Amino acid sequence: MPLDHKTPDADPIRIETDIDGILTLRLRGELTSAVLREAAERLVAAGHGTRVNGVLFETSDTSIAYDIADIVSAIELIMEELSPRRCAHVSHGERTRPYMVMESTARAFAVKLQPFACEDEARAWLLQR
Structure with a gap:
């Protein structure tokens, strides 16, 4: 195999x-309904039995390949x-619509959700008391 051969994560x-108490979910690549479902289930399993103060979703290196119902279902499970x-x-x-869907779904569970371009700012906001 050549040294410059690129393999997916x-x-x-x-x-x-x-x-x-912050759980961080980092997603890469194409976000399909199966990936969203698995991510939500794995995040819930990681937080099971612990106090979760905040969740950080990091999706900077992704592309959308899911239906809106899929993101709603994943966010509902997490909340x-x-x-x-x-x-x-x-x-x-460029993620205005997915963010709006996430925000309205989280709001139904009385959870504040904010968008950020910088992870450091997002983490600082999550840690505010």
Whole structure:
């Protein structure tokens, strides 16, 4: 195999937890309904049995290949099971419609959701008391 052969990431879903009770969901590549469903289920499993203060969704390196109902279903599962205080969505500025769907779905669960272009700003906002 040539040294310049590009291979896709092994897993388009990465979940991180931190000491402040923030779960970070990092998504890469094409976001299909199957990827969204699996990401939501894995995020819920990672937060099970712990206090979740906030969720950070990082989708800067993704492309959309899902229906609106798929994102609503994923966000509803996360909100129902984890009950975070706040959520932050870090992405590029071209995601107005998906963000609006995420925000309205989170609002139904009394969860604040804000968009950000910078992960540091998003994390600082999540940590506000």
